[in-house]
Amino acid sequence: MPNMSLKKNEMPSQAPDVRNKNFKEVTLGYTKDQAIDEANRCLNCKNKPCVGGCPVAIDIPEFIAKIREEDFEGAYQIISKSSSLPAVCGRVCPQETQCESKCVRGIKGEPVAIGRLERFVADYHMNNCKEEPKKPEQNGHRVAIIGAGPSGLTCAGDLARLGYEVTVYEALHLAGGVLVYGIPEFRLPKAIVQKEIKNLEAMGVKIMTNTVVGKTISVDELFGMGYEAVFIGSGAGLPRFMRIPGENLKGVYSANEYLTRVNLMKAYKKDSDTPIHNSKSVAVVGGGNVAMDAARSAKRLGAENVYIVYRRSMNELPARAEEVEHAEEEGIIFKTLNNPVEILGDEHKFVKGIKCIEMELGEPDDSGRRRPIPKEGSEFILDVDCVVMAIGTSPNPLIRNTTEGLETNKHGCFVVEEETGKTSREGIYAGGDAVTGAATVILAMGAGKDAAKSIDEYIKSK
Amino acid sequence: MYKIIKKKELNPTVTLMEIDAPLVAKKAEPGQFIILRVDDEGERIPLTVADFDREAGTVTIIFQIVGSTTEKLNHLNESDEIKDFVGPLGVPTHTEGFKKVAVVGGGVGCAIAYPVAKKLHNSGCEVHSVVGFRNKDLFILEDEFKAVSDKYVVMTDDGSKGEKGLVTDALKKLIESGEKYDEVIAIGPLVMMKFVCRLTKEYDIKTMVSMNPIMIDGTGMCGGCRLTVGGETKFACVDGPDFDGHLVDFDEAIERSNMYKDFERQRYDETCNLFKNMERSV
Numbered sequence: 001m002p003n004m005s006l007k008k009n010e011m012p013s014q015a016p017d018v019r020n021k022n023f024k025e026v027t028l029g030y031t032k033d034q035a036i037d038e039a040n041r042c043l044n045c046k047n048k049p050c051v052g053g054c055p056v057a058i059d060i061p062e063f064i065a066k067i068r069e070e071d072f073e074g075a076y077q078i079i080s081k082s083s084s085l086p087a088v089c090g091r092v093c094p095q096e097t098q099c100e101s102k103c104v105r106g107i108k109g110e111p112v113a114i115g116r117l118e119r120f121v122a123d124y125h126m127n128n129c130k131e132e133p134k135k136p137e138q139n140g141h142r143v144a145i146i147g148a149g150p151s152g153l154t155c156a157g158d159l160a161r162l163g164y165e166v167t168v169y170e171a172l173h174l175a176g177g178v179l180v181y182g183i184p185e186f187r188l189p190k191a192i193v194q195k196e197i198k199n200l201e202a203m204g205v206k207i208m209t210n211t212v213v214g215k216t217i218s219v220d221e222l223f224g225m226g227y228e229a230v231f232i233g234s235g236a237g238l239p240r241f242m243r244i245p246g247e248n249l250k251g252v253y254s255a256n257e258y259l260t261r262v263n264l265m266k267a268y269k270k271d272s273d274t275p276i277h278n279s280k281s282v283a284v285v286g287g288g289n290v291a292m293d294a295a296r297s298a299k300r301l302g303a304e305n306v307y308i309v310y311r312r313s314m315n316e317l318p319a320r321a322e323e324v325e326h327a328e329e330e331g332i333i334f335k336t337l338n339n340p341v342e343i344l345g346d347e348h349k350f351v352k353g354i355k356c357i358e359m360e361l362g363e364p365d366d367s368g369r370r371r372p373i374p375k376e377g378s379e380f381i382l383d384v385d386c387v388v389m390a391i392g393t394s395p396n397p398l399i400r401n402t403t404e405g406l407e408t409n410k411h412g413c414f415v416v417e418e419e420t421g422k423t424s425r426e427g428i429y430a431g432g433d434a435v436t437g438a439a440t441v442i443l444a445m446g447a448g449k450d451a452a453k454s455i456d457e458y459i460k461s462k
Numbered sequence: 463m464y465k466i467i468k469k470k471e472l473n474p475t476v477t478l479m480e481i482d483a484p485l486v487a488k489k490a491e492p493g494q495f496i497i498l499r500v501d502d503e504g505e506r507i508p509l510t511v512a513d514f515d516r517e518a519g520t521v522t523i524i525f526q527i528v529g530s531t532t533e534k535l536n537h538l539n540e541s542d543e544i545k546d547f548v549g550p551l552g553v554p555t556h557t558e559g560f561k562k563v564a565v566v567g568g569g570v571g572c573a574i575a576y577p578v579a580k581k582l583h584n585s586g587c588e589v590h591s592v593v594g595f596r597n598k599d600l601f602i603l604e605d606e607f608k609a610v611s612d613k614y615v616v617m618t619d620d621g622s623k624g625e626k627g628l629v630t631d632a633l634k635k636l637i638e639s640g641e642k643y644d645e646v647i648a649i650g651p652l653v654m655m656k657f658v659c660r661l662t663k664e665y666d667i668k669t670m671v672s673m674n675p676i677m678i679d680g681t682g683m684c685g686g687c688r689l690t691v692g693g694e695t696k697f698a699c700v701d702g703p704d705f706d707g708h709l710v711d712f713d714e715a716i717e718r719s720n721m722y723k724d725f726e727r728q729r730y731d732e733t734c735n736l737f738k739n740m741e742r743s744v
Contacts, residue, residue, distance in 0.1 A: 171681045173499055173506070173546040181683075210548040212681055216485050239685035241695060248690060248714055250721040257684035265505060265678065273505040273530055274678075275725040349717040396682045397700060 003040035006109030011116055016329035020299045023185045023268055026326060027091075032070075035120040039067035041105060042112045049102040050114060055446030056089075056154070058082040060099055060114055067117060076125040079118060084157030085150065085196045085445065087126060088179060090119025091188050093442045094320050126195055132202040139163035141459050144227040146213045146399070149177020150441045151432030152233035153200060154448030155455075160203045162456055167227075168205060171212040174264065177235055178433075178441065181264040182256070184293050186300065190263070214398030219406075219428065228462070229455045231421070232414060232430040233448060236438045237396035241389055242285070246343030251277050251351035255286070255294045255390035262297050279386035281305040283354045285340055286390030287312070290438075292323040294388045295332045306332050307382060311339040311359050311372040337361075339372065341379065343387055353381045393438050403428075413437055421451030429455055463543040464498075467520050472602040476526050476570050477536050478512070484519030486549045492577035493555025493672060493704055496521065497680040499546035500534045507531050508677045510574040510703070511550060521549070524573030524602070530729040537737060551680045552703045555670070557581045560644040562588040564636065565611075566629050566658050568650020569595055574672055575649040576603050576610075583610035590641065591615070592632045594654070598623035630657050643667050648707060652716045659707035671707035673698045675718060689715050 012028040013019070019026050030038065042064040050060045058079055066075035079086045095101075095115035103111030143159050145152045148170035156166045174180050179193045201207065213219060213234070222230050239254030241247050253261075258276070261267040265274035282298040284291050287310035298306045308327070310317060313336050317324055328334070337359045344353040358378035361370035395412040407415040407424035414423055414430040421429040431447025433439055468480040486496060495510045513522035525532050538544070555578050563582050567575030572593050583589045591611040595601055596619045608614050615632045616624025625632065633646070646669040648658040655671040662669040675687040680699045687698040692709035696702065 171548070172679060173548070181679075210546050211485070212548060212551065215551055215681075216489065216549065235683075238682050238697060238700070241685075241688075243695075248688060248695070248718065250718060254685035257678060257686045260678050260684050266503075271503060273503060273729060275722040275729075277721070349714075398682060 008110045008113040009034045009038040020330035030120045039064045050099040053099040053102040072124040075121045084154045087122035087192045135204040142227045144222045145231045147233040148175035151444035151448035154445040155231045155452045156205045158452035160205045166205045168207045169211040170209045175207045181260045214402045219403040229427045233432045234434045236393040236433040240392045249345040251386045253388045255290045258388045279303045281384040282386040283307045283384040284388045285309045287317040289319045291390035292319045307335045310336045420454035464547040478524045480520045487514045487519045490514040490550040491554030492581045494550035494552045496549030512573040526570040529726045530733040533733045560587045564590045564643045564646045566648040567593045568654040571650030580610045588612045594629035656712035669707040673703045
């Protein structure tokens with residue numbers, strides 16, 4: 001008999017007032033009993049609508065059935081057939097707009113907590129299974145992957161599973177991409193990312209850090225080295241700024257820089273050699289997940305007042321509902337319907353305030369969201385000593401500038417065939433933010449997965 | 463890990479190292495830079511390539527001990543290893559098509575100016591090098607510069623070597639004496655580059671400068687290295703590090719470069735004390 005409770009089992013978490021002072025993970029994960037109780041809410045629908053909502057098509061009802069049977073390792077084996085990074089996805093996927101949005105239980109009540117169950121299973125496996133994955137039998141073909149982020153690692157994992165010899169080239173000193181430089185420790189512990197990467201290495205994936213493709217080696221040289229196909233998952237790229245006065249004052253960061261200092265370079269630890277501005281009041285400009293990450297990091301670094309400055313209203317915030325909720329609980333102040341017009345500096349060129357103008361919503365624009373319009377004469381100054389710009393990125397130019405015949409669109413993103421990730425050049429595939437512009441981890445993983453499939457078909461057909 | 467093949471003290475505060483990094487050596491060109499991390503807790507710092515040997519697979523870096531990271535780096539010896547070393551990054555210095563160029567180097571900036579002078583010289587360009595140091599004890603790369611320069615002018619703040627005065631004094635003299643330069647390339651402290659540009663602007667001589675702002679990734683991701691060039695925001699790591707000096711907002715760059723001065727000073731003192739205590743206990 002299924003558990004007919006209309007509500008999900010609640011996720012155990014650190015109390016807001018405690019967690020906003022540390023960098024430990026916010027959510028603690030289900031216990032076995034909670035997981036089984038939640039698994040019992042699944043109706044095991046025959047047509048599996050949830051699977052259709054998953055970019056990597058995990059067989060969700062089947063893994064949940066294994067949880068019900070208390071065969072947690074069995075559940076893991078089902079997830080890992082489709083996902084290379086289950087412990088990551090269970091934490092950072094926007095399930096509410098994907099699998100869980102299709103769940104029949106969501107029609108009347110809350111959907112099954114698929115994401116939380118996925119995380120439970122992945123964590124169970126990490127804590128209890130000491131066995132490393134085996135290296136599959138090799139098929140003698142070689143593929144190069146550019147970028148060790150979500151799309152690249154997924155593509156690498158899928159190809160390795162099929163027997164390919166895969167090498168991933170990473171520009172930074174550490175593999176993981178946005179999972180290590182962008183998403184904070186309190187949302188995704190770095191030890192978990194490293195364990196997932198270790199699993200890939202055990203499967204035979206080679207990771208070459210400190211290698212900037214487009215600089216250290218070119219895409220064409222990779223083919224010269226004997227790789228038969230190349231996947232480009234080079235990520236989002238250069239941060240955007242607003243082009244308002246004062247953006248180069250000291251204390252103005254892009255979200256990329258702010259988060260990289262904190263996450264990759266561990267600036268929140270006392271012994272880190274990488275500094276970060278000690279701020280009392282921080283304004284984060286933008287309303288996406290990256291803005292929430294930056295704001296919550298600023299709070300944990302000790303800022304008393306942290307503001308989200310966003311030009312539309314709470315309803316239009318692009319961030320996940322859960323992230324917004326967590327941020328509010330932690331004391332982040334939402335200054336929505338406000339747009340910065342100038343950043344003000346003191347005599348030493350440090351930030352001392354941000355001048356904003358109030359906005360109101362007009363008619364819907366091209367994006368379908370109501371267009372924000374400035375209210376004349378409504379300017380006011382917010383006293384802050386740090387500003388973080390989290391308004392998106394534009395693609396990195398290094399590969400497109402050094403690889404002939406690779407078509408890009410007017411934004412500089414690689415143009416690919418959607419289903420396959422095929423670019424305009426034979427043997428070159430691309431996916432993730434390098435194609436879509438800044439998007440989510442799971443969409444990048446889905447693209448890596450699709451590309452792996454078509455790379456396999458391409459090489460086998462040669 | 464990247465092995466230190468050779469280490470040489472050029473003066474009490476400036477050290478040369480040859481690093482085993484074949485992939486970087488294969489591609490490096492004058493004007494480009496690398497990013498290194500000394501150890502697992504270390505920060506990422508950019509250093510401009512001072513030389514390279516494609517056959518031996520080595521890249522030469524020359525650094526001044528100015529902070530915690532360079533202090534730590536200087537404590538490593540031949541056959542020790544550096545944790546991370548990535549490059550070559552940035553756009554190479556443009557050296558083609560010139561007949562006569564003045565290369566102006568200030569202090570440790572000469573380490574970056576030298577490979578540029580060498581490349582210009584090798585491409586058949588007449589090279590006039592003007593180098594400036596605080597005093598004679600801080601001199602570096604004298605023989606190297608002489609070997610690739612048609613004129614070599616030395617300036618010191620105190621007159622202990624060459625002439626007493628600034629590089630701008632020497633450059634002005636050369637220009638006034640009728641030398642016609644296709645371009646001036648100035649590499650050194652921001653203040654020096656600012657004043658070289660102010661001078662050459664008067665004579666309308668195109669001047670390129672090599673910017674060395676604070677960076678983290680160095681590959682076009684963090685945006686920390688941004689500067690204003692001709693009213694536009696540019697990223698030194700992918701758009702530079704060379705820029706038209708007449709368009710660079712030097713005052714802003716100078717301000718931005720001292721953003722972490724207090725932290726850096728404190729961390730430097732801590733590192734120095736740490737090494738002192740270690741030496742005492744040995």
